[in-house]
Amino acid sequence: MKQENYEPRFAFAHYRFHLTPLEPLEMPAANKGSTIRGGFGTVFRRLVCIDLTLDCAACDLRYTCPYTRVFNPFVPPEAERLSKNQNLPRPFIIKPPLEWTTSYRPGEPLVFDFVAIGEAIHYLPYFIVAFRELGAGGLGVNRARCELSSIAALSSGGEVTAVYDGKEGIVRPPHDNLTWQALSARSAMFSGQREITLRFLTPTTLKLEGEVVTVPQFHVLIKRLRDRINALSYFYCGSALDVDFKELGAQAEKIKEVAVHSRWIDRGRRTRRGDRQDLSGFVGEVTYRGELAPFLPLLILGEYVHVGKNAAFGNGWYRLEEPR
Numbered sequence: 295m296k297q298e299n300y301e302p303r304f305a306f307a308h309y310r311f312h313l314t315p316l317e318p319l320e321m322p323a324a325n326k327g328s329t330i331r332g333g334f335g336t337v338f339r340r341l342v343c344i345d346l347t348l349d350c351a352a353c354d355l356r357y358t359c360p361y362t363r364v365f366n367p368f369v370p371p372e373a374e375r376l377s378k379n380q381n382l383p384r385p386f387i388i389k390p391p392l393e394w395t396t397s398y399r400p401g402e403p404l405v406f407d408f409v410a411i412g413e414a415i416h417y418l419p420y421f422i423v424a425f426r427e428l429g430a431g432g433l434g435v436n437r438a439r440c441e442l443s444s445i446a447a448l449s450s451g452g453e454v455t456a457v458y459d460g461k462e463g464i465v466r467p468p469h470d471n472l473t474w475q476a477l478s479a480r481s482a483m484f485s486g487q488r489e490i491t492l493r494f495l496t497p498t499t500l501k502l503e504g505e506v507v508t509v510p511q512f513h514v515l516i517k518r519l520r521d522r523i524n525a526l527s528y529f530y531c532g533s534a535l536d537v538d539f540k541e542l543g544a545q546a547e548k549i550k551e552v553a554v555h556s557r558w559i560d561r562g563r564r565t566r567r568g569d570r571q572d573l574s575g576f577v578g579e580v581t582y583r584g585e586l587a588p589f590l591p592l593l594i595l596g597e598y599v600h601v602g603k604n605a606a607f608g609n610g611w612y613r614l615e616e617p618r
Contacts, residue, residue, distance in 0.1 A: 303531045305471040306411045308448040312403040313429050319398040319438035327390030327608025328563040333433055335365050338424040360420055383522055385414035385530045387600050390608040409598050412530030450476045481590045489583045491615040497559050497575030498610045499603040512582045513546035519592050519601045549584035573604055
């Protein structure tokens with residue numbers, strides 16, 4: 295599998311948001327991602343929807359509306375591939391705060407990362423307005439008022455560039471988006487490694503033939519990551535991955551787990567309709583051994599775009615441990 299197969303069109307932006315409470319803010323210990331995402335979606339729809347009483351599937355603007363493109367995407371009529379996919383991945387990911395802090399004092403910012411993929415990068419002004427409105431209307435368990443104080447763009451090397459300052463109210467979009475070439479240095483770090491450790495930071499749910507997998511087998515991880523990145527690339531970046539899916543899966547089945555230190559966590563949330571959404575999954579560390587080079591592009595992209603169900607809420611977030 296060649297690295298250039300992930301280019302030239304897969305692009306994304308990595309932002310860091312600072313929401314500063316104006317009064318004491320109470321957040322859940324475990325589900326900060328779902329709290330942020332839920333409030334963000336509600337405000338975003340209220341800002342752009344022409345008829346809040348109308349179901350998105352019945353709206354004539356469902357293929358072009360900013361809300362449906364970001365939160366409730368439909369397969370466009372002109373799609374030549376993946377047209378039977380009725381549950382498209384959302385082109386954004388919230389990387390929630392990992393600390394178990396529940397109380398934030400006034401002036402003590404709630405910091406989280408936000409990844410926008412492909413065409414969603416162009417919706418940054420919408421995102422800024424939505425988070426400003428979310429903060430003004432109240433966030434968290436106690437609906438505390440917050441201020442969107444700043445947004446920064448992060449490069450693959452960790453450099454930080456100011457994008458938005460709440461005091462100035464000026465938006466400075468980054469000139470360059472992240473691409474596979476930008477991540478090549480991180481790939482080189484793992485070159486030649488026959489063992490690699492993944493640390494799953496948030497609950498991760500993977501399925502194989504419709505059944506939930508409780509032990510994170512490598513081939514299941516790669517197949518779900520492959521499918522997710524392919525759909526994101528096709529629907530939001532303009533081209534599908536140019537890889538042999540069957541051969542890639544066969545190679546992945548040769549990689550073995552040599553150390554598994556994971557556990558299952560039960561979590562859930564209530565939707566705005568009152569339904570319960572399952573956010574459970576496994577967390578912990580898993581070490582894999584084998585010929586890993588063909589999978590490095592997917593694994594490194596996956597650090598940003600997550601894997602498995604409910605990625606937009608922050609689930610499926612993992613990190614590759616650097617070689618010792």
